[in-house]
Amino acid sequence: MSSVDPGFGVYIHWPFCRSKCPYCDFNSHVAAAIDQDRWRAALARELAHFAGDTGARTVTSIFFGGGTPSLMEPETVAGLIAAVGDYWTVADTLEITLEANPTSVEAGRFAAFREAGVNRLSLGVQSLDDDALAFLGREHSAAEARDAITLAAAHFPRFSFDLIYARPGQTARAWRRELAEALDIAGGHLSLYQLTIEPGTAFHLSGVAAADDDRGAALYQAAREMLSAAGLPAYEISNHARPGEECRHNMTTWRGGDYVGIGPGAHGRLTGDGTGATEAVNQTRMPAHWLAAVEARGHGTARRTRLRAGERSDELVMMGLRLAEGIGRERFRRLTGTDIGEAVDGAALERLRDGGFLVADDHGLRVTDTGGLRLNAVLVALLA
Ligand SMILES: C[S@@+](CC[C@H](N)C(=O)[O-])C[C@H]1O[C@@H](n2cnc3c(N)ncnc32)[C@H](O)[C@@H]1O
Ligand code: SF4
Structure with missing residues (x-):
């Protein structure tokens, strides 16, 4: 992978969460019970389907996103990583990221995820302030987030965490203070997302307002300046890293590389060998429908369209x-x-x-x- 060759990624979507956060419109669902064996088999089957479709490629990254993939059984994660290695050549520098929530239950599984082959953890910390975490409907405290960050640093060669800013009432001063605390415990990468109010979310329904443009811009600039001074400049609108610590998987998608997307609602981009044309591939969104489709015909693709030039x-x-x-x-x-x-x-x-x-x-x-x-x-x- 280089700035000219964008690499080739595999994205795996785990659509379940313990609870639904009031700001989130990702394809994430709360389920009473999840049959992990059925899900493991279906994800493996859909991966095999795409392996037959892409020809010989070298995989440069695997990304387990969600939802909350830290709720996956580590054996499922290990099995899918092994399957990627069986189907494709993998790069020596293969990056394997897993998104994790920082509750103590999930932190208890970090060692097992590392053992499974994950070499980069992305933690959904969201804030280091207990009142803000309660407002954001998170199930973890600031102390749990700090403990999870310490554990991530101990277990993984690379880790990152997410923060959400421009929350109602958040001043530039308070944001700078939170960022200074974050920088004290950060690794080589931080994702900083400005709170957006998405239609259909609980925040939208209850009338929570997004920051106006001026306040949003002031907080965005404050973050860029502080992180740049600390050696983690922005390499993308919301992402900051020490040089060389950028998320390779996301770089592949932003640079227009191909990637396979498996799991409910996942999307992919695949370019034909002979034609040079790129197809947009979209998997069925609802978990139960996706599962039924994969079990019936080996994949849950809902739409596959060749993009016009x-x-x-x-x-x-x-x-x-x-x-x-x-x-x-x-x-x-x-x-x-x-x-x-x-x-x-x-x-x-x-x-x-x-x-x-x-x-x-x-x-x-x-x-x-x-x-x-x-x-x-x-x-x-x-x-x-
Ligand atoms: C797929 S989610 C995270 C995975 C994990 N389930 C978690 O919550 O920690 C990716 C990130 O998007 C961000 N995010 C989601 N909805 C957002 C919103 N409406 N505004 C700003 N950031 C948002 C959060 O920081 C979240 O960690
Ligand atoms: S922010 Fe993360 S934990 Fe919360 S609902 Fe979205 S995907 Fe699930």
């Missing part, structure tokens, strides 16, 4: 501009056969460059700090 280049621009490195000219050409300059509106590009929102040079296209704050508006103009 314009759709593909638009998505590469949308994902690539999230990254600090931007869109590499050479990579873009390799993935699409066209120059990046032809994929965007030329007049808008010039306007945005003159206004200090974009840099366009020999390397490619990237947003400035000012452009990053208004990424949606920049994209609307470029892709009009």
Whole structure:
């Protein structure tokens, strides 16, 4: 994997959680009982289905996301990792990430996940403040989060944790204090997500308001400055890392690489050997329907569509501009056969460059700090 070769990933979705957080609109469900043996068999079967579909590739990352994959049996995780190795060549530097919640029950299984082959843990800490954790409906305390971080550092060569900011009433001063505490215990990577209020969530229904643009921008800037000064600059809108500690799996997707997505609601991107065309692959969202489909026909694919050239280049621009490195000219050409300059509106590009929102040079296209704050508006103009 390099900035020109984006790598090839495998994403595995575990759709269950112990409870539903009031802000979350991920494909996550609370189930009374989960038949782990049935789920293990179905995930393995769908993985085998895709292995027959991709030809010979070298897997550079596996990502167990959710939902709450730390509720998976470690044997299931081990079995799926082994199956990836049976079906594909794996890179020496294979990154295997698992998302975990920091309750004490799950922390008790960290050693077993490491044993299973996981080499990177991503912890959903969300806050280091007990009142904020209660507001966010989390099942863990700040003390449990700290203990889980200590354990993650002891067991895994690499780990990261997530924080949610721009909560109602959160001041820049309080956010800086929380970040300073986070930096004291962080490894090489932190994900900082601005609270969004998604339709259909409990927060949306009860009228919780998102921060206005000015407060959101002030907190975003405060985080960028502090983390940059601490040696973990932003490499993507919400992600910060020491150089070399970036999440390789997410880099593959943002750089437009192919990935297989298995499990309910997972999506993938697969490029045909002969055609060079990329297909968007979407798995059935509801867990019970996905399970029934896999058991009946070996996979739970709901939709598989070949992306038109314009759709593909638009998505590469949308994902690539999230990254600090931007869109590499050479990579873009390799993935699409066209120059990046032809994929965007030329007049808008010039306007945005003159206004200090974009840099366009020999390397490619990237947003400035000012452009990053208004990424949606920049994209609307470029892709009009
Ligand atoms: C799939 S979830 C996390 C996995 C794990 N179940 C957990 O909660 O710790 C990925 C991350 O997205 C973030 N997230 C989810 N919904 C969000 C929202 N509405 N606003 C901001 N961040 C959100 C949270 O930080 C969460 O850890
Ligand atoms: S934030 Fe994590 S634990 Fe909470 S509902 Fe979403 S996926 Fe589940």
